[in-house]
Amino acid sequence: MQFRLEKRQEPSKFMAYATPVAAVALTMIIGAIIFSLIGYDGVGAVREIFLTPLTNSYKWQDLGVKAAPLIIIGVGLSIAYRANVWNIGAEGQYIVGGLCATGIALLTWGMTGWWILPLMMLAGMAGGMAYASIPALLRTKLKVNEILTSLMLTYASVQLIYFLIRGPWKDPMGIGFPQTRLFSEAARLPTIIPGTIVHLGVPIAVLVAIIAWFIMSKSVFGYRMRVVGAAPHAARYGGFSENKTIWLAMLVSGGLAGLAGMLEIAGPFQRMVPGFPTNYGFTAIIVAFLGRLNPLGVIVAGVVLAITFVGGEVAQTTIGLPNAATGIFQAMMLFFLLAGDILIKYRVRRVMPQTSTEVA
Template sequence: MVYAAPVLAVLLTAIVGAAIFTAIGYNGVGAVREIFVTPILNPLKWQDLGIKAAPLVLIAVGLAIGYRANVWNIGAEGQYILGGLAATAVALSTRDLAGPWILPLMAIAGVAGGMAWAVVPAALKTRLKVSEILTSLMLTYVAIQLLNYLVLGPWRDPMGFGFPQTPLFTADQVLPIVVPRTIVHLGVPIALVVALIAWFVMARSLFGFQIRVVGAAPQAARYGGFSANKTIWLALMVSGGLAGLAGMLEVAGTFQRMVPGFPTNYGFTAIIVAFLGRLNPLGIIFAGFAMSVAVVGGEVAQTTIGLPNAAVGIFQSMMLFFLLASDVLVRYRFRRVGAQPAGSAA
């Protein structure tokens, strides 16, 4: 029943979503069909599913590791942006160079950028007991302003015909295509491999055991010699690093330059993916592709039936709501309690 709850949440989202959009004057059944069915049945959309799922899976895996330890990183969007900015910095500084070493260097920079943006919440949490929820979330908006400053200022392409963007990356700075005649780049298999490695580490390693024990039984963790502060640092560094890697893969694979539209809410959507996948890296793979269906389908529905852009966010919000509601019903049971006779013992 625990693993059936995500399926139930998706079904309820489709049913309630159809009713809501019908009530406000749209073709509700058509909206559900375009969002949840068309991306699966249309082979031309399959490549889009992989491209959208890859960053969601990477970020959600990192978040799930932290959530297992009760470390609530809500600012993965900012770490994703910093990963993209760090990778862009490497790309701009190596424009006159060539070689296969550039992409790995960009990946390292992306991971380091995401981790650096997670240092502040980790330090404030372990030293001053400041909630990582607030600090990580607020840093997201700092990251957006930093991106806008760089793209509109020192990194702006003078040959960009007035558009705020950096110069286009060179061939050695762009991820190779792994499926010919498609847009599926190397980032897709990388995301799958990272998720599989994370599953093995969480299930079979001391690190995974430490994460689970600290999250489930802090007192037992202290008795076993596991440091809560060390676990907080590890969890935030891993989640920040994976979000930064997702940013690097996006800027080097999908965008191929840095633009103001680089923040695409992947960091926030990945929170839903992590819970939809039951905080399990294997489940997150399937949840990531399921969420990418909704994202790609939302784009299709905007074109075919004129559904507003906010529709995808509504479906995502309902999906998380129904998932949490299903969890409540799975963990608890309603019980009818009759009135006790007067004078009976409590």
């Protein structure tokens, strides 16, 4: 007896959008069981990670701040993945974007002016695009897989942080700590709600997602991304260049990752430190798929993953859950989401082997 995967008819929209909900629900159930088996309060872990950030009003501001970079990077990745361009190195592009914005903040240290923050935004986006152009060039010219190159460049960007903050950018008043000096007031994002940490980057993230949705739905650019990703042979006949699409997808996703890096460094951090790499670039991959590669869906998915970040911090202090618990829940969520996608697109069919008589 043998089994094989057989493609189903096009899944319904209900199933396509029900799968992420089911993935989150299964993550909560299986997560509670796993942590109970290894000696923790499994039900309490799920409660603290998934429910406390929503029921505790003091944590809502944290959700907005955590969700903003996830939404921006997730939007860029959803555009690239729509075009079948697999940018896995958004974390590195996020880091380089933050470094470029930091360079502007240090150059203008002590200055004032409304133009400093916009200049930092442009520098952050340019840095992310420049870093994303390396795997794009290798893919289009040498046919090197962009998954490997973009991922490996992430680790190079982390080493670049260590070099700069221990060397030319080290704070002269830092008493030996590896960090840059604190940014001037003009290089910090203003808060939009007095008395909270909610900064200007939060509405910018929502605006980016809405603009991206409009472009992907109503423009030739969005049509190009969808067609090249879904039917590359038909796209060639339609006059869409695959190489040009790869460049566009990588530059857009890299530029948005760089913008997220700038908003983080000018918002919560306000200086470059070794802890700046926060794995937002990797988590945004889950955000993109959980949002069904739709910029509006990415907003919801970004909030869901932000809940796990904030809830994970709460669970560490309330029930002693390890720091790795957040990553475990996020990994399970991605696993169940991808498994669900396979089940709604394919079905397992039993195939009876032919007998010798049938062959004759």
